[in-house]
Amino acid sequence: MSISNETRFMKESSQVFIAIDHNDFLIYQGHAPGYAYGLWPIPMVSAATLLDGAPNLSLLPAGGSLASAELVFREDSFDAIARIKRGRLYRVMPTRPTTWNVSPPSVQPFAVQAQRQLYGFDSNTVGELSAYVGSGLVALGTASAFSLWKLVSLERIYSGEDVVTLKARGSLGVLPEVNEDKVPAEAREKLRQAIETLQDAAHRSGPESVIDRARDVTQWCLGSWLSHLRSEPQLREQDIKALVSKMEGTSFPVIRGVAHSIARLHARNKPNEQVKHGSRPIMEADAEYALAGVGILLRELGWAT
Secondary structure (H helix, E strand, O other): HHHHHHHHHHOOOOOOEEEEEEOOOOOOEEEEEEEEEEEOOOOOOEEEEEEEOOHHHHHHHOOHHHHOOEEEEEEEEEEOOEEEEEEEEEEEOOOOOOOEEEEEOOOOOOOOEEEEEEEEEEEOOOOOOOOOOOOEEEEEEEEOOOEEEEEEEEOOOOOOOOEEEEEEHHHHHOOEEEOHHHHHHHHHHHHHHHHHHHHHHHHHEEEEEEHHHHHEEEEEEEEHHHHHHHHOOOHHHOHHHHHHOOOOOOOOOHHHHHHHHHHHHHHHHHHHHHHHOOOOOOOOHHHHHHHHHHHHHHHHHOEEE
């Protein structure tokens, strides 16, 4: 195809391609496969994996090679305070690498051409993303080093590409620092382990797992606190429902209320409970609440500030 025909094709096509040189990691953009111009400054591009429901981390590419990346995310902006990224997704082209005619960054693409073996990615073959908004996750990186992001919105721009807005899954909630000197000595080690497991779930797992782990922390906190308060060691072994019932009529309504609500969210994880009570499935917002509830509980017990 001649350059003039290619230019005419570009005007008629809404497809956008990016191509990556595996040798020097320069990134090119074009509107037809095989023809592209260099981008400068070089955009941040990461391997990406769409995850629906509970994250299946086995879907992540095993290494950093472009030969294993099925999807890439091109970052357009990042707000470090809000932990929000905006950018575009591209799916790998069937054959990789292939020969591309490329030109350096210029206001007149294809003015100077050279041939490169590049890995091409296409914006039009990503697929329908609307099903992932609000419930799906995007993993950026590889199996050995990745971060999880919630897909919170989607908008189509003039080029025909879908711009996605991602919010860091790690910012689901921030637990306060525990002052272990305030925690009964016999409860410290298990509390430390339970909180570490909850924090790991908040970064890597789906909302159901986050709520399960939040329930574990709540049970241990409440049981250990009541055990120390009443000098009844066996209370640490009791279920959260039994512990909440022991607080009826006490002067700790916030502690009782938070523990009760987290227990009820945990029950909603069970399909039979959803059918029995006609309750909706667990959502990301429920996990946010459970994590915030654990933070409130730790502060109300005087174990954190």
